[in-house]
Amino acid sequence: MKKTYVSMELNGEPVEFLAEPSQTLLECLRDTLHLTGTKEGCGDGNCGSCCVMLDGTLVTSCLVLGVEAEGRTVKTVEGMATGAKLHPLQKAFIDHAALQCGICTPGFLVAAKALLDQEPDPSEERIRLWLANNLCRCTGYDKIVRAVQAAAKEIREEKQAQ
């Protein structure tokens, strides 16, 4: 099938690539653009490990076509750190041992950031409900929730200090 030219903004930088219409955004990110931080878990929208931000909305990139990203803005886990400085969520996941195998982690990080960007002080119930679209089969969810709560607190304190 003939490939289509796609240009989009990826983590703040313009990128262009060729995609077959049947390639998912996830496949384009990993196989064409070589950003392998975004993971494939179930491939049908249930597990959340491929979460990215598309025009500011959290989506599962396995259920988005690469060609749909034409003219859009995409943010992935690779865009979270500032140079060598980890995002507070990334640091909190390490500090709280909120991962074991790590396949689900990029999805959890992107999804948790989407929540904290709009709600700086969510309740535990709100965090658990928001992250119900992200599955972890090894760590268990408590450490992940604690890490999100700790990162939320740190981000609020950073903002207050400014």
Place this chain on the structure above:
Amino acid sequence: MKPFDYVAPTTLDEAVHALAGNPAARVLAGGTDLLAQLKGGRRETPLVVDVKRIPDLLSIRMEEGGLRLGAAVPCIRIATNPDVRAQYPALAEVASLIGGTAIQGRASIGGNLCNAAPSADAVPLLIVLSAVARVAGPGGIREIAVEDFCVAPGKNALGEGEFLVDLFLPKPAAGFKAHYLRFIPRNEMDIAVVGVGVSATVTDGQITTARLALASVAPTPLFVREVTEALVGKAPSAEAIAGAAALAEAAAKPISDMRAPAEYRRHLCGVLSRRALTAVLQ
């Protein structure tokens, strides 16, 4: 996925033209059903027509007499839209219980309707809100009442080359309330064992409108017209509610499957109908 062509028309006419003469073409809105089906090999198509570049399909606007909701508007925009939250709170609520957060970023209420699953959460509510579907196709524009839209499991009333443009929801009258209740064995992200949508208007202590529709208990979402006849003209009371709930239970035609046995579903129809009617008639 098997290869297919992709077009993203920017006007209704372009979309009609793209779909014309190509009955196997599929319309893409949020993709949470279509792309999962294509990936799973449950469906094949030579052409995907992405309708999300057509402004009408992505707009939510209050009009004279009601709300016009674009067919491809994702649930997250419906759930957070100030007009929807103020005038149609039950719709905002149902938009926030379909799938998880990332699915709500893509999945649309229009897609929920077109997919025509008997368990679709939004459809009973759309029926009790008296929503009307506006459809475009080779014969021009036509309207279909939402209760007539789903015709069999996975089959809708769209003819060849037709697609859903938007849904029109009449403005709620004073005293109008609507509610959707479902039973799922988990806390979230599950398929309804039974769903019940109800609406009613109470004016001067008398029920002037009442509608009830069920999910997951028939081949299509089920509009129980008998409930309207039974309630209109009466005063809200526990007896009236119990009578209407019994009619809903009797109208259900559930099957037994891995989610629940038929008798359990029938029982739930009565319980949820009573609770939902109590919520709108109090």
